[in-house]
Amino acid sequence: MKNEKEILKWLNNELSSKEIEDLKQSEDFETLEKIAHYASQLETPKVDAHAALEAFKARNHSKKKTKVRTLNFKTFYRVAAVLVVLLTSAYFLFYNNTKSFETQIAQTKTFTLPDNSEVILNSASKLTFNKKKWSDKRDLTLEGEAFFKVKKGQTFSVNTTAGVVKVLGTQFNVKERKNYFEVNCYEGLVSVTYNNETVKLPPGKTFRVINGTIENVEDFNTKNPSWIQQESSFNRIPLDQVIAELERQYDLKIKVEDVDTSKLFTGSFTHTNKEIALQAVTIPLKLSYKIEGKTVIFYNYDVK
Numbered sequence: 001m002k003n004e005k006e007i008l009k010w011l012n013n014e015l016s017s018k019e020i021e022d023l024k025q026s027e028d029f030e031t032l033e034k035i036a037h038y039a040s041q042l043e044t045p046k047v048d049a050h051a052a053l054e055a056f057k058a059r060n061h062s063k064k065k066t067k068v069r070t071l072n073f074k075t076f077y078r079v080a081a082v083l084v085v086l087l088t089s090a091y092f093l094f095y096n097n098t099k100s101f102e103t104q105i106a107q108t109k110t111f112t113l114p115d116n117s118e119v120i121l122n123s124a125s126k127l128t129f130n131k132k133k134w135s136d137k138r139d140l141t142l143e144g145e146a147f148f149k150v151k152k153g154q155t156f157s158v159n160t161t162a163g164v165v166k167v168l169g170t171q172f173n174v175k176e177r178k179n180y181f182e183v184n185c186y187e188g189l190v191s192v193t194y195n196n197e198t199v200k201l202p203p204g205k206t207f208r209v210i211n212g213t214i215e216n217v218e219d220f221n222t223k224n225p226s227w228i229q230q231e232s233s234f235n236r237i238p239l240d241q242v243i244a245e246l247e248r249q250y251d252l253k254i255k256v257e258d259v260d261t262s263k264l265f266t267g268s269f270t271h272t273n274k275e276i277a278l279q280a281v282t283i284p285l286k287l288s289y290k291i292e293g294k295t296v297i298f299y300n301y302d303v304k
Contacts, residue, residue: 097132103144105251106271108227113138117156118149122175122227123248145175147225150188162209163194172201173225180241181209186224210238230271236264242281243298250274257299259287 101111103121110120111127114134121127125144133139138156150156152169162181165174170188175181183192185201192199192207194214199207206217218235226233232245240261243254249271267284269277282289282298289298 097130098128099131100126100128102126105247106249113140115151115153117151120147120228122146142174142176144177145173145227147171147173147228163192166191166193171224177241177244179211183207184220184225186222210241226268227271231268232271233268235266237266239263239265239281239285242269246277246281250277252294252296254296254298257297259298259300 101109101119101121103109103123103125105124107123108121110118112118113129114131115138117138119127122145125142125146127140127142127146129140130137138154139159140157141159143160146158148156148158148167149171150167150169154168156167156169158165158174160174160176160181162176163183165172165183167188167190170190171186172188172190173182173184173186175183181194183190183201184206185203187203190201192201194207194209201207204219204221206220208215208217215236232242232249234242238261239259242265243256243261246252246269247254249269252274263285265281265285267280269280271277278289278296281287286301287298288301289296291297
């Protein structure tokens with residue numbers, strides 16, 4: 001077994017490469033790794049390993065000589081490992097009550113909330129809430145886009161950087177992206193607060209804000225958003241927003257050459273075929289495109 005000096009140096013990242021390799025050959029290295037792992041999870045409190053060791057030794061030396069026992073360092077750091085685990089567990093139990101659901105590019109996921117409400121996250125989105133307070137306050141934060149099927153009960157709130165959506169029990173979709181905020185009600189009644197003003201949405205109604213301007217939107221009669229069926233649909237939406245959605249669904253970087261990205265697009269594109277999706281967007285706008293690796297360039301017909 002390695003001596004305590006070398007072990008303390010290892011915990012403090014002070015060993016040389018050769019010394020680390022020697023330590024890895026020790027039968028106690030697995031235990032040491034566990035100590036280091038759990039210790040790294042704790043932000044506070046931090047313990048001075050040297051001070052703790054010296055205090056431990058001093059306490060033993062203060063006892064009567066007939067009761068003095070030689071410090072077994074192997075036992076010491078195993079006890080330390082248990083203490084670290086207990087501290088970590090206590091920290092997460094009492095202080096870390098945040099629950100998060102997240103999706104990556106070109107990914108959707110379905111989750112069940114503590115009250116059995118269902119949420120489907122669109123790509124590159126994140127949902128967070130306090131699981132300890134959920135039974136008293138159904139309150140969560142959304143970054144991106146999600147479709148909710150909310151169980152009836154007390155007020156259910158979805159907070160975004162653009163506005164707040166509140167319901168009691170219903171089905172609705174919230175999309176909050178850069179310069180874009182939209183809420184669609186599919187069932188029940190949805191309350192949307194934007195710039196300190198509240199709007200009530202019955203089924204088939206939409207509240208949309210683009211670049212800070214509230215838009216008038218036609219009613220719809222679908223039962224859920226198209227992206228759940230792997231298709232993104234748009235009704236008079238600026239091209240830059242459509243491009244951003246293409247990038248999220250296909251992990252692309254799209255550049256434009258002399259193209260007006262404020263022009264409005266009405267149509268849809270599939271999430272299952274990149275070429276067909278690109279054609280579905282460019283052809284109606286009389287644009288063309290070329291692919292260079294993961295980069296796609298949009299340009300006008302008369303330019304190339």
